[in-house]
Amino acid sequence: MSQLEELLAAWLPRQRWFSGKGIPIQQIRIESRHRLVSSGAGGPELYLLVVQAGQRGRSSRYQVLLGARPPRSLPPELAGAAIGVCTVVSGRPRVVYDATHDTELTGLLLECFASGQPESESGPVRFRTLPGTRVRTGAHGRLLTGEQSNSSLVFGDDYVLKAFRRLWPGHNPDLELNVALAGSPYVARPCGWIEADLPGHPVPATLALLQEYVPGATDGWVLATANVRRLVEGGGGQRESAFPPVSHRRPGALREGMGLPPSTESLRLQSFAEEAELLGRTTAEVHRSLAQALPTDVLSPAAAAELADAMVERLAMASAEVPELAEHAPRVLEAYADFAEVDEPLPIQRVHGDYHLGQVIRNGSRWVLLDFEGEPTVPVRDRQRLSSPLRDVAGMLRSFDYAAGFLLVGEPPDPDLEWSARAWARTNREAFCAGYADGGGPDPDKHLTVLRAFEFDKAVYEVLYEAHNRPDWLRVPLESIASAAAARPVPG
Numbered sequence: 001m002s003q004l005e006e007l008l009a010a011w012l013p014r015q016r017w018f019s020g021k022g023i024p025i026q027q028i029r030i031e032s033r034h035r036l037v038s039s040g041a042g043g044p045e046l047y048l049l050v051v052q053a054g055q056r057g058r059s060s061r062y063q064v065l066l067g068a069r070p071p072r073s074l075p076p077e078l079a080g081a082a083i084g085v086c087t088v089v090s091g092r093p094r095v096v097y098d099a100t101h102d103t104e105l106t107g108l109l110l111e112c113f114a115s116g117q118p119e120s121e122s123g124p125v126r127f128r129t130l131p132g133t134r135v136r137t138g139a140h141g142r143l144l145t146g147e148q149s150n151s152s153l154v155f156g157d158d159y160v161l162k163a164f165r166r167l168w169p170g171h172n173p174d175l176e177l178n179v180a181l182a183g184s185p186y187v188a189r190p191c192g193w194i195e196a197d198l199p200g201h202p203v204p205a206t207l208a209l210l211q212e213y214v215p216g217a218t219d220g221w222v223l224a225t226a227n228v229r230r231l232v233e234g235g236g237g238q239r240e241s242a243f244p245p246v247s248h249r250r251p252g253a254l255r256e257g258m259g260l261p262p263s264t265e266s267l268r269l270q271s272f273a274e275e276a277e278l279l280g281r282t283t284a285e286v287h288r289s290l291a292q293a294l295p296t297d298v299l300s301p302a303a304a305a306e307l308a309d310a311m312v313e314r315l316a317m318a319s320a321e322v323p324e325l326a327e328h329a330p331r332v333l334e335a336y337a338d339f340a341e342v343d344e345p346l347p348i349q350r351v352h353g354d355y356h357l358g359q360v361i362r363n364g365s366r367w368v369l370l371d372f373e374g375e376p377t378v379p380v381r382d383r384q385r386l387s388s389p390l391r392d393v394a395g396m397l398r399s400f401d402y403a404a405g406f407l408l409v410g411e412p413p414d415p416d417l418e419w420s421a422r423a424w425a426r427t428n429r430e431a432f433c434a435g436y437a438d439g440g441g442p443d444p445d446k447h448l449t450v451l452r453a454f455e456f457d458k459a460v461y462e463v464l465y466e467a468h469n470r471p472d473w474l475r476v477p478l479e480s481i482a483s484a485a486a487a488r489p490v491p492g
């Protein structure tokens with residue numbers, strides 16, 4: 001291993017976006033290295049590295065944006081981004097650091113888009129813009145610090161540049177789907193992308209996506225968790241207050257039907273249920289646009305069986321890593337077997353693929369959908385497969401459970417709190433499904449077997465995701481699986 005590879009081997013596992021956390025790195029190899037920009041003699045340089053990390057006999061590729069400056073010239077505000085001192089090029093020692101924190105360098109990325117030309121050593125990295133786009137330069141890129149699988153830089157109120165961290169050959173679905181949806185009011189307009197050739201692969205990999213920034217928006221996860229917290233803090237755990245049964249989709253409908261004014265709790269539940277319903281409608285609209293712009297098909301029985309097999313495989317993998325999952329496996333397997341036997345034709349199309357509350361932002365008038373990347377740890381060619389839009393519905397339903405379950409993380413057992421949290425999740429799940437069906441999507445209530453299998457599959461994915469990234473949160477998907485496994489499946 002080179003000096004830089006050794007430094008990266010120690011630094012990578014500490015990064016939020018590194019998907020192989022907790023598994024020893026056996027090998028690190030810098031597969032390619034490109035100098036993108038240099039701000040002049042003695043100034044910082046920006047390198048783009050494609051790094052292969054070997055773990056448990058498997059190799060994964062990551063993108064590292066590396067800054068390099070002469071030793072002892074790192075500004076104090078970048079001290080926390082330092083990776084170490086080594087020779088990057090031409091044998092001279094440099095202090096190397098995570099360049100996404102360096103606003104001097106990130107600003108130069110916009111200039112590469114504007115000129116279409118990086119100052120590159122060998123030219124295999126390309127900055128592309130979409131027809132009709134003139135990139136405005138001048139703003140510095142500020143790194144977002146949220147829970148992310150990638151790294152997003154916000155340039156003033158103009159753009160967001162998302163650098164994909166885990167790289168796969170092929171166009172990233174986030175680029176493909178945003179381009180297909182360009183012009184829709186429900187996505188952020190795509191402006192350009194960065195791509196690079198990967199050694200030995202005929203198709204380039206997408207390294208980053210440049211999109212218009214949606215100003216003044218808040219993401220659905222922040223809104224939902226604030227709402228669920230308010231509900232609970234406001235005494236939502238009073239069991240005598242009306243909570244709509246499953247057949248009543250709107251909170252408060254039961255009391256309304258009885259001529260009673262809405263209870264405080266149902267008003268609080270309703271405040272987010274309206275949002276959930278609108279989100280359901282918006283989701284249906286986006287699915288319709290995707291189906292119009294890109295290929296569609298119908299899932300054949302053979303393909304359904306293959307899909308069920310893939311779910312079984314994922315369950316086996318997750319159970320091997322997280323033994324608590326194994327006790328629920330028989331019921332989960334039953335759900336997958338029921339799915340494989342569904343005999344109605346299931347329309348399939350391109351879908352979001354990793355749909356949850358953190359992927360939607362709400363501005364003044366609408367919900368906007370982000371991050372059509374799919375599950376970042378799944379190879380791009382698999383993420384490009386057509387799928388049932390109900391997979392996205394299941395993803396968002398899981399997310400309502402998450403927002404409620406998150407509230408209980410670290411809390412001592414409290415049946416009232418648990419009851420309120422579950423009530424919140426159920427109300428919003430129902431509102432989302434109602435909005436989705438009203439918006440023209442396949443009615444979730446009529447596809448319960450399919451939905452149950454997709455929800456289990458997503459929760460199993462989440463178990464692995466949490467085990468690798470946020471072990472404290474593991475109980476959120478595990479408890480959902482336990483309670484869904486204990487419930488009798490409703491035919492449909």
Ligand SMILES: Nc1ncnc2c1ncn2[C@@H]1O[C@H](COP(=O)(O)OP(=O)(O)O)[C@@H](O)[C@H]1O
Pocket residue numbers: 144146147148149150151152160162188211212213214215217219358359360361370371373
């Ligand atoms: N175009 C945009 N306008 C405003 N905020 C955005 C935009 N794109 C991303 N964001 C913010 O960045 C966060 C992470 O973006 P996302 O694409 O979901 O990244 P990741 O793939 O790493 O999860 C979003 O939750 C949102 O808050």
Ligand SMILES: O=P(O)(O)O[C@H]1O[C@H](CO)[C@@H](O[C@H]2O[C@H](CO)[C@@H](O)[C@H](O)[C@H]2O)[C@H](O)[C@H]1O
Pocket residue numbers: 147148149150221354355356357358359371373375376395398399400402403462465
């Ligand atoms: O980074 P991405 O947004 O592409 O997605 C990954 O990270 C998500 C967490 O940030 C993870 O989502 C899970 O946690 C969310 C709350 O933080 C919750 O809303 C989702 O329902 C839950 O799946 C996602 O699964 C993962 O791919």
